[in-house]
Amino acid sequence: MMRLLAALLLLPLSGALAQQQSGEPSGGAPSVQSAAPEVGAGRGGTGNANQPASSDPQSVTGGPRPERVAPKPRVPVEPITAPVPYSARGGVEAGALEAQHAEKGGVISGAVSIPNQAAGILIQPEGRDWRGFRTRILSIAGAVILLGTVFILAGLYLLRGPQRIDAGRSGRTIHRYGVFERMNHWMVAVSFVLLGLTGLNITFGRAVLRPVIGAEAFTALTWTGQAVHQFLSFPFVIGLLAMVVLWLRDNLPSKVDVAWVKAGGPMAKGHPPAGRFNAAQKALYWFVVGGGILASVSGYLLMAPGLLDNVTSQQWAHVVHGLMAMVMMAAIIGHIYIGTIGTEGAFEAMATGQVDYNYAREHHSLWVDDRLAEARRTAVGAD
């Protein structure tokens, strides 16, 4: 008690205490000892604020205030509509909304408070269409295209047999592909075949392989196959780009190609003239480059889902990838047939880089003329 009294005495008496004691004779210990909390700097005041002595209304400080003008409503006035009765609010009905979206497509979505904003899609009836594509269209069309190609080629081989070199082998060869061209071709070829096989395992393995080897073994195989598919995408794409650089010039379409097609192309009697690549080879080239780019871009979008955080786009990426893969595989099966057992003398071009002179004369007459003319020029120049 004594300590409290002493503390009070020591307080600077200019502020709150002095005010509280107004009316009392000053000097000496105050009779009222309940110290009202000081309104000081620490409390947001100015440090010497007055403590009101009574609850009478205080006069306004700081001079007269400007009269407040009530805000005027904007013209024209927008009436605030009364809230809809609760029972009639937002007349959405789940079943009807789902039916409508299932009919017309489009997702039912809203806001979510989790970081994954893609989760805002509540219902995406398109999943049903994509399921139909995956389980019916892609697998059935893929099987039909691939098996159909194999059957047609088998029939062709049995009925017509391989296309022989009409003049027979000359015994002399002409240089057709450099070592870099061949290495690049085989890099693309090997990765394509493995991409195709691992991809087909994704499409058909469940129905074909899984019942035979069992669920665990099939997952182990597919798991490895998926990694192979992903890693081989890089040599495939790099090789494809190298093909663009190496063979673009020789694959630009020209008038000769029109004549080649008009003459009947591969069905023609005799051999219509062609440059380094004939029109069919050019068509395959552009198909593989274009299709390869589409398959690669869509493949990477599937592979790294972070790139496309939207289920609808991912479905489209898969549709493009699956369809492109199937038609490219069919085309490449045809390419493999023509390049191996279908045409006498063709395979050695990519194996050794040399083709028989007569083969070159028959299939690529204009190219041979060019090569000979160039050889003569250099020979003359060297003289």
Add this chain to the structure above:
Amino acid sequence: MARMKFLCDSDRCIECNACVTACKNEHEVPWGINRRRVVTIGDGKPGERSISMACMHCTDAPCAAVCPVACFYGTEDGLVLHDKDLCIGCGYCFYACPFGAPQYPRVGNFGGRGKMDKCTYCAGGPQQDNSAVEYMQYGSNRIAEGKLPLCAEMCSTKALLAGDGEIIASIYKERVQQRGYGSGAWGWRTAYKEELPA
């Protein structure tokens, strides 16, 4: 056996996200994966409504139809569960699922998908019931303990119902009858080819 279903009464859901939190906690679902989420349609506008959504355990499940390794299996209760030891993380189930239920940790090659994770209806996976390995892969198995999914069990407004499809449908119908309105059972048409009266 009963045909287990989920039903979210969006006229009751207050978007408190307790179901989301309960699920994450019960199963120790990893960061970045949400087996359940609450979607608010028309957020901030009159008539906004929130729906808690997870795997609906569809009849004729699209995810199971497209899985290239066929890792899904159905249970006696009509649940759609999957075997993580078989999954290759291809993402196809996510493309096919109408409800965006399948989720993936980003652990594959090139930031690709890891093994799929989704709502198990608190029923674990193919491992031994309530074993440590089952808990690690799928979370707890409340169904094996005779309990219903935790999200619905702890929903404060009982908006989210889980249980036998016919029982929860009759609870919902009774509510609609009593209060005179209801926006229907979200996802039921898509998941079960069945609609409840609004």
